Amino acid sequence: MFKIILLLLLFLYLPAQDKYELGSGVQVASLPIYIGGYISVDYRNKHNENRYRIDDLAILSYGNYKKFSYMAELEYRDLYTKTYTNNNSHITRDKKLHIERLYTDYSYNEHYYLRVGKYNSPIGFWNLLPVNVLQATTSDPVVTHIIFPEFTTGINIVYSNIQNSEIKIDVMLQNNKDFDDDYNNYKIDKHYAVGLTYEKDNYAFKINVGHFSQINNTAFKNLNYALISAKYDTNKYQITGELGYQSSQTKTTKPYASYIQGLYRITPKHHVVIRTEAYKDNVINIKDNIAIFGYTYRPLYPLALKAEYQLHSLHKEDNLLFSFSVMF
Amino acid sequence: MKKIILFLTLSSFIFLNTSADEYVIISNSSLQHLTKQQIKAIYLKKTTLIDDITLVPINLGYDNILREKFNKEILHMSTEQLKEYWTQQHLMGTRPPISMKSQESIKAFIKNVDGSIGYINRNNIDKNVSILYSWNDTAVYTEPYKYIAVQQEPYKPIAPTKYEYIYEPGNGYKIGSLPIYVGAHFSMDYTHKDGNNEYKINELAFFSYGKFGKIAYMAELGYNNVYVSNSQTFTEDKTLHIERLYVDYAYNDEYNFQLGKYNSPIGFWNLLTVDVLKETTSDPVSTSIIFPQYTTGLDVSYASYKNNNLKLDVMLQHNNDFDSDFNNYKVDKHYALGISYNENEYSVKVNGGYFNDLYYAQVGAKYETDKYEILGEIGHQTSKDTTTTPYAGYVQGSYKLTPQHVATLRAESYKNNLTSTDDTIAIAGYTYRPYHNIALKSEYQLHSKQKENQLLFSLSAIF
Numbered sequence: 001m002f003k004i005i006l007l008l009l010l011f012l013y014l015p016a017q018d019k020y021e022l023g024s025g026v027q028v029a030s031l032p033i034y035i036g037g038y039i040s041v042d043y044r045n046k047h048n049e050n051r052y053r054i055d056d057l058a059i060l061s062y063g064n065y066k067k068f069s070y071m072a073e074l075e076y077r078d079l080y081t082k083t084y085t086n087n088n089s090h091i092t093r094d095k096k097l098h099i100e101r102l103y104t105d106y107s108y109n110e111h112y113y114l115r116v117g118k119y120n121s122p123i124g125f126w127n128l129l130p131v132n133v134l135q136a137t138t139s140d141p142v143v144t145h146i147i148f149p150e151f152t153t154g155i156n157i158v159y160s161n162i163q164n165s166e167i168k169i170d171v172m173l174q175n176n177k178d179f180d181d182d183y184n185n186y187k188i189d190k191h192y193a194v195g196l197t198y199e200k201d202n203y204a205f206k207i208n209v210g211h212f213s214q215i216n217n218t219a220f221k222n223l224n225y226a227l228i229s230a231k232y233d234t235n236k237y238q239i240t241g242e243l244g245y246q247s248s249q250t251k252t253t254k255p256y257a258s259y260i261q262g263l264y265r266i267t268p269k270h271h272v273v274i275r276t277e278a279y280k281d282n283v284i285n286i287k288d289n290i291a292i293f294g295y296t297y298r299p300l301y302p303l304a305l306k307a308e309y310q311l312h313s314l315h316k317e318d319n320l321l322f323s324f325s326v327m328f
Numbered sequence: 329m330k331k332i333i334l335f336l337t338l339s340s341f342i343f344l345n346t347s348a349d350e351y352v353i354i355s356n357s358s359l360q361h362l363t364k365q366q367i368k369a370i371y372l373k374k375t376t377l378i379d380d381i382t383l384v385p386i387n388l389g390y391d392n393i394l395r396e397k398f399n400k401e402i403l404h405m406s407t408e409q410l411k412e413y414w415t416q417q418h419l420m421g422t423r424p425p426i427s428m429k430s431q432e433s434i435k436a437f438i439k440n441v442d443g444s445i446g447y448i449n450r451n452n453i454d455k456n457v458s459i460l461y462s463w464n465d466t467a468v469y470t471e472p473y474k475y476i477a478v479q480q481e482p483y484k485p486i487a488p489t490k491y492e493y494i495y496e497p498g499n500g501y502k503i504g505s506l507p508i509y510v511g512a513h514f515s516m517d518y519t520h521k522d523g524n525n526e527y528k529i530n531e532l533a534f535f536s537y538g539k540f541g542k543i544a545y546m547a548e549l550g551y552n553n554v555y556v557s558n559s560q561t562f563t564e565d566k567t568l569h570i571e572r573l574y575v576d577y578a579y580n581d582e583y584n585f586q587l588g589k590y591n592s593p594i595g596f597w598n599l600l601t602v603d604v605l606k607e608t609t610s611d612p613v614s615t616s617i618i619f620p621q622y623t624t625g626l627d628v629s630y631a632s633y634k635n636n637n638l639k640l641d642v643m644l645q646h647n648n649d650f651d652s653d654f655n656n657y658k659v660d661k662h663y664a665l666g667i668s669y670n671e672n673e674y675s676v677k678v679n680g681g682y683f684n685d686l687y688y689a690q691v692g693a694k695y696e697t698d699k700y701e702i703l704g705e706i707g708h709q710t711s712k713d714t715t716t717t718p719y720a721g722y723v724q725g726s727y728k729l730t731p732q733h734v735a736t737l738r739a740e741s742y743k744n745n746l747t748s749t750d751d752t753i754a755i756a757g758y759t760y761r762p763y764h765n766i767a768l769k770s771e772y773q774l775h776s777k778q779k780e781n782q783l784l785f786s787l788s789a790i791f
Contacts, residue, residue, distance in 0.1 A: 062421030
C-alpha cells in the first residue's frame with residue numbers, strides 16, 4: 001500500500017504537459033500515460049447495526065499509442081469496516097490488492113476494435129460505471145450483481161457504426177479463469193455473450209444475452225441470462241431502467257431482477273434520485289421490492305456526498321446510507 | 329426607380345451576409361465532409377479513426393464563446409454535462425480533446441499535426457484546409473433550440489376597483505367588499521417506523537380573519553388526525569376543534585391587546601402553526617414538551633420599530649382553555665413573559681413562564697437570508713420539587729437550493745424526567761414547493777433510540 005502511494009507521489013512530481021484537474025488524472029511527464037485513482041467511504045444504519053467503511057481505494061493507469069491503448073486498475077475493497085451492533089463493535093480489514101481491470105485495446109479501424117484482458121462486462125448501463133463517485137446512488141441495483149458476471153477476462157470484439165445514430169455490437173468471449181476471481185460477483189471460467197446497443201440523441205437502448213459457467217457451484221454450474229436496458233438523458237434529468245432474467249438448464253434461477261431510476265438535477269451540484277427495484281431469487285428463495293430515495297451533492301463533479309434511504313418489502317433490510325467519494 | 333430597387337437589393341444582400349456569423353470545422357486531412365454525428369463521435373472520443381485516418385480533435389477553452397456554440401450545435405451538451413462525461417471517460421481511460429487558447433492556436437496546430445480537426449470562424453480560415461462541416465448563428469437558434477420572437481401588446485395595468493379582488497393561492501378569499509377573508513389548509517402524511525406504515529390525514533382546517541379600523545379578529549376551526557390508518561388500527565376523529573379564536577385591539581403603533589385563544593408567542597417554531605409553512609413534517613420535540621402551545625386569555629404586547637425591532641409579550645391566562653383537547657397541556661393558568669429582538673437577519677427571543685405548577689424558560693435564535701436559515705431553541709422546565717425537563721432543544725439549518733427546493737438538517741436532544749426518556753435525533757429533510765402554498769416533504773429521523781427511526785412523507789397546502 002505505502003509503495004503505491006510513494007510511486008504515485010513520484011509520478012505527481014514529474015512535469016506534465018496537461019494542467020491537472022480533479023477527476024482527470026495526472027499525466028506522467030510528457031508520456032501518453034495517465035494515472036488516477038478514487039476513494040469512497042460510507043456509513044450505513046440498518047436494523048440496530050451501524051457500519052463505517054472505507055469501501056474503495058483504487059489506483060488506475062491508462063494510455064494510448066497509435067492504435068493501441070491500455071488500462072490497468074488495482075483496488076482495495078472493504079479495506080476497513082467497523083460495525084456496531086447493540087453494544088458490541090467488530091472490525092474487519094481486507095488488505096488484499098485486487099486486479100479490477102487489466103486490458104489492452106487495438107483499434108483496427110473506425111468500426112472495429114479488439115479488447116483483450118479483464119474488463120467490465122459491457123452489459124447494461126450501470127455496470128459500465130462501477131465507481132461510487134460516478135453513480136447516482138451509494139448502493140447498486142441488485143440486478144447488476146445477480147444476473148450476469150460483472151467482469152470478463154477474455155476477448156471483447158466491438159463493431160460500431162456512427163451515422164445519424166450509433167449502433168454498437170459487442171461479442172464477449174472467455175474460455176479461461178478470471179484474473180483475480182475474488183474480484184468478481186461470480187467465479188467463472190467461461191463467458192460467451194453478445195450485446196447490441198442503439199443510441200440516438202437522448203435515447204439509448206441495449207440488449208444483452210449470454211452464457212457463463214461457474215467454477216465453484218455444481219448445482220447451478222451453467223447459467224444463461226438476458227438483459228434489456230433503456231436510458232433517456234437530458235441536461236436536467238435522466239431516466240434509466242434495466243430488466244434481467246437468468247436460468248440454468250433445469251431451473252429458472254432468477255425469474256426477474258429490475259430497476260427504474262429517475263435522476264433530477266436540481267442544479268448542476270444538487271441531484272435527487274428515486275429508484276424502484278424488484279427481484280426474485282429462486283436459488284436462495286428471496287423476493288424483495290425496494291424503494292430508494294437519494295440525494296447527491298457534488299461541489300465539483302468528481303467529488304460526491306450522497307445520502308440514501310432504502311425502503312424494503314423485507315422490513316429488516318430498510319437502511320440509511322451516507323457516502324463520500326472522490327476521483328483523482 | 330431601378331437604381332432604388334438595385335440599392336435596396338444590394339443592401340439586403342449585404343445585410344443577410346453580415347447578419348449571422350458562420351463557423352466551420354476544418355482539418356488538414358484528406359477528409360472532405362463529415363456529418364454532425366460523426367463530428368460528435370470524434371469529439372467525444374467514441375471514434376478516433378475515419379477512413380483509416382487517426383483524427384485528433386482540438387477544442388477551445390470551456391469559457392470561449394465559440395466553444396459554447398460548438399457544444400450546443402454539434403455535441404448538444406452543456407458544460408456541466410461535458411464535465412460529467414469526461415470524468416466518466418477518465419475512468420474508462422479516455423482523455424478529452426486538447427484545448428487551445430485561441431483560434432490562431434487551432435490553426436497553427438492543424439497546420440502541423442496530421443489528422444487534427446478544429447473549429448473557427450469562417451472569415452478566419454486559411455488556405456489548404458478542408459471544411460468538414462459548417463453552421464451559422466441562425467442555425468444555433470433553430471435546431472433543436474427553437475427561438476421564437478413574440479410580439480406582445482404593451483401591458484396596461486387595470487386600476488383595482490373597490491369591489492375587485494384577485495384571488496391568489498395561499499392568500500385566502502375575500503368575501504365581497506367586506507374586510508373579511510376565508511381560507512383553509514390541510515395536510516396528510518405517511519410514516520414508516522419500525523416496520524410499520526401509518527397513513528394519516530393530519531389537518532383539515534378553515535379560518536377566517538378580518539380587520540376593521542383598530543380591531544381585527546381570527547377564527548380557526550379544524551379537524552386533527554381526521555383519519556389514521558396503520559397495519560393494526562384504523563381511527564377517525566371527527567371532532568371539530570377551536571384552534572384559534574381571538575380579537576385584536578391595536579391601541580397605537582406600539583401597543584396591542586389580544587384576547588381569546590391564540591398561539592403562545594413563545595420561540596419561533598410555535599408561531600408557524602401550519603404544516604405547509606414549516607420546513608419539516610415533524611415538529612421539534614421541545615415545542616411540545618416545554619410550554620403550552622396555546623393560551624386562552626390576554627396577551628399584551630409592546631413593539632418598537634425604530635432601527636431594530638424590539639417586542640415584549642405578556643401572556644395572562646386564569647381560566648380554562650377554549651377547547652382544552654386542542655392543546656399539548658390542559659391548562660387553567662398560564663403567566664408568561666417574552667422578549668424578542670430583531671436586527672437585519674438576526675432574531676433572538678427569550679421566554680419565561682408558569683403553568684400547571686410548572687416553570688419554564690426558553691431561548692431562541694434565528695439567522696435568515698435569502699438563501700438559508702439557521703434556527704435554534706433550547707428550553708428548560710421544572711416544578712417546585714423536581715426538574716421535569718432539564719433540557720429540550722434543537723438546531724436547524726435550511727438551505728434553498730432553488731426557490732422551490734429546500735434541504736434541511738436538524739439536530740435535537742431532550743431529556744424528560746417525567747417519562748424517564750431521553751433521545752438525540754438527527755433529521756434530514758427535503759421540501760419541494762411547486763408553488764409557495766403547496767409543500768411536498770420528505771424526512772428521515774435517526775434516533776439514538778433506534779426503534780424510533782422513521783421515514784416521513786407529507787403533502788400540505790394552504791388556500
